[in-house]
Amino acid sequence: MTGQVRTVDGRVAGRRGQATRQKLLDCLSEMLSSSPYRDVKVIDVARKAGTSPATFYQYFPDVEGAVLEIAEEMASEGARLTALVEGRSWIGKSGWQTAEELVEGFLDFWRANDAILRVVDLGAAEGDKRFYKIRMKILNSVTNSLTESVKELQSKGKVDKDVSAAAMAGSLVAMLAAVSSHQKGFQTWGVKQAELKPNLALLVHLGITGKKPTK
Amino acid sequence: MTGQVRTVDGRVAGRRGQATRQKLLDCLSEMLSSSPYRDVKVIDVARKAGTSPATFYQYFPDVEGAVLEIAEEMASEGARLTALVEGRSWIGKSGWQTAEELVEGFLDFWRANDAILRVVDLGAAEGDKRFYKIRMKILNSVTNSLTESVKELQSKGKVDKDVSAAAMAGSLVAMLAAVSSHQKGFQTWGVKQAELKPNLALLVHLGITGKKPTK
DNA sequence: TCGGTAAGCTGACGGCATGACAGGACAAGT
DNA sequence: ACTTGTCCTGTCATGCCGTCAGCTTACCGA
Missing domain, CATH: 1.10.357.10 (Tetracycline Repressor, domain 2)
Structure with a gap:
C-alpha cells in the first residue's frame, strides 16, 4: 500500500535514511507546537535535527510537504x-x-x-x-x-x-x-x-x- | 480613542501618508484572499500597492502587525x-x-x-x-x-x-x-x-x- | 579481503526577502 | 523663494531558500 519511501530525487530510502527522515518529521512537529506556523523555517528544523537544510530537501519538497506527511x-x-x-x-x-x-x-x-x-x-x-x-x-x-x-x-x-x-x-x-x-x-x-x-x-x-x- | 496614526519611527502620518497606509492594508487584504498566509511576502504587497518594501516597514513592524490592524x-x-x-x-x-x-x-x-x-x-x-x-x-x-x-x-x-x-x-x-x-x-x-x-x-x-x- | 555501487550527507552558491538608514522629493505655510 | 516637516525610495548587510556537485558511508557479491 504505502510502497517504498523515496527521496525527492528518486532514490529508495534505507534504514538510516528513514531514521533521518523521521527525525526531521519529529523535530518539525515539535517546532509547530512551539512557534507560529509562519515562522517555522527549514533551517531551524534541520539544525534541531542535527543535520543540514540540504538533507531536509532530500526528503521533502518544502515545509508544507513535510507537514502533509505528519498530518x-x-x-x-x-x-x-x-x-x-x-x-x-x-x-x-x-x-x-x-x-x-x-x-x-x-x-x-x-x-x-x-x-x-x-x-x-x-x-x-x-x-x-x-x-x-x-x-x-x-x-x-x-x-x-x-x-x-x-x-x-x-x-x-x-x-x-x-x-x-x-x-x-x-x-x-x-x-x-x-x-x-x-x-x-x-x-x-x-x-x-x-x-x-x-x-x-x-x-x-x-x-x-x-x-x-x-x- | 484611536488617537493619531503614527509611523513606526514615531512621526504622525498626514493625509497622503494615511492614504498610502490604507492602500497597503487593502492590498494585503487582497493577497490574503488569494494566496496562503504563509506565502504572503512584504515585497508582493508593496509591489501591488505600487510602492516599495521600505514604505511598508514605515507603517507596520511586519506582516503580522498589519494583519492585526485589518483584524x-x-x-x-x-x-x-x-x-x-x-x-x-x-x-x-x-x-x-x-x-x-x-x-x-x-x-x-x-x-x-x-x-x-x-x-x-x-x-x-x-x-x-x-x-x-x-x-x-x-x-x-x-x-x-x-x-x-x-x-x-x-x-x-x-x-x-x-x-x-x-x-x-x-x-x-x-x-x-x-x-x-x-x-x-x-x-x-x-x-x-x-x-x-x-x-x-x-x-x-x-x-x-x-x-x-x-x- | 576488496572493489563496486548506491545511499546518505553537506559545503557552497545564486537568488530573493528582510529590515534599517540616510537622503532626496514633495506639500504647505511664511 | 525659503523653511519645515512629511513622505518615499535606493541601497546595503544579513539571513533563509532551494539546488548541485561531490564527498563519505554502508552494503554486497566475488
Whole structure:
C-alpha cells in the first residue's frame, strides 16, 4: 500500500535514511507546537535535527510537504475515532453515555494533536485540497457514523424526517473540532473543562436524537 | 480613542501618508484572499500597492502587525452582530425566526471576511493573545447576548438549571464560526447551503431553549 | 579481503526577502 | 523663494531558500 519511501530525487530510502527522515518529521512537529506556523523555517528544523537544510530537501519538497506527511500519519491514527460512535446506542441512559464518550474522545484526540491540526485546518480553509482531504479523512470517520445513526433514528420515526442527517452530523462534528482547537481559549475566558464537556454532550445528544438526554 | 496614526519611527502620518497606509492594508487584504498566509511576502504587497518594501516597514513592524490592524477594523465592524440576538425573543415562532436570522447573519459576516478571519483563528489557536483578544471581541458580542438569553430562560424555569449558560453559548458560537469557515468544504462534500442553514438554526434553538422549534 | 555501487550527507552558491538608514522629493505655510 | 516637516525610495548587510556537485558511508557479491 504505502510502497517504498523515496527521496525527492528518486532514490529508495534505507534504514538510516528513514531514521533521518523521521527525525526531521519529529523535530518539525515539535517546532509547530512551539512557534507560529509562519515562522517555522527549514533551517531551524534541520539544525534541531542535527543535520543540514540540504538533507531536509532530500526528503521533502518544502515545509508544507513535510507537514502533509505528519498530518497523513495522524489521520490514519484518527480513524479509530469511528469506534466512538459505531455500534453505540442513542437510546435512554446509554445514549447519554455515547454522547459523553464521543465528546471525551474527540477532545482528547484534538488536544493530543493540536499543533498539526490547526495547520491542517488553515490549509483546508485556504482551499488546499490536500489538506482538505486529510481533514475529511479524520472527520468523516465520525461524521459518517453519526449520519448513519441519525438516518437509523429517522427510519424508526424517532427523529423528524426533514432533518438533513449529513448536515446535522457535519455541524456537530465541526462544533467539536472548533471547541477542541480553542480549548485553552475557553479556559482563559472563564469556562471550565468540567462545564464544557457536559454541555457539548448535551448538544450532541439534542442534535442527534432531538431530545433531552435521560441521565 | 484611536488617537493619531503614527509611523513606526514615531512621526504622525498626514493625509497622503494615511492614504498610502490604507492602500497597503487593502492590498494585503487582497493577497490574503488569494494566496496562503504563509506565502504572503512584504515585497508582493508593496509591489501591488505600487510602492516599495521600505514604505511598508514605515507603517507596520511586519506582516503580522498589519494583519492585526485589518483584524481590529473588522472586529469593530463585527460588533453589529450583537443586534442579531439582543432584544430578540426565543419563544414560539419568533424564537425560530431569531435562530434563523442569527445563523444567516453570522454566516454572511464570516463569508465576507473569511480570509482575515482564518488568520485570526490561527493566531488565536497558536496562543497569540493579541489575536485571541480580537477573536473574543467578535464572538463575545454574540456569546454574551446568548448567555444572557439562556440565563433569562433559566430564571423563568424554562431551561434546566444545570446548563452552564456560558459554555452553551460559547459552544454554539464556536460551531457557527467553524461551519462558516468551512462553508466551501461542506459544499464540496455534498451538503448544500440550503440544508445547512436550517440545521444550524435547529441546533441553536435546541441549545438555547432545550426544545424543538415551532415553525 | 576488496572493489563496486548506491545511499546518505553537506559545503557552497545564486537568488530573493528582510529590515534599517540616510537622503532626496514633495506639500504647505511664511 | 525659503523653511519645515512629511513622505518615499535606493541601497546595503544579513539571513533563509532551494539546488548541485561531490564527498563519505554502508552494503554486497566475488
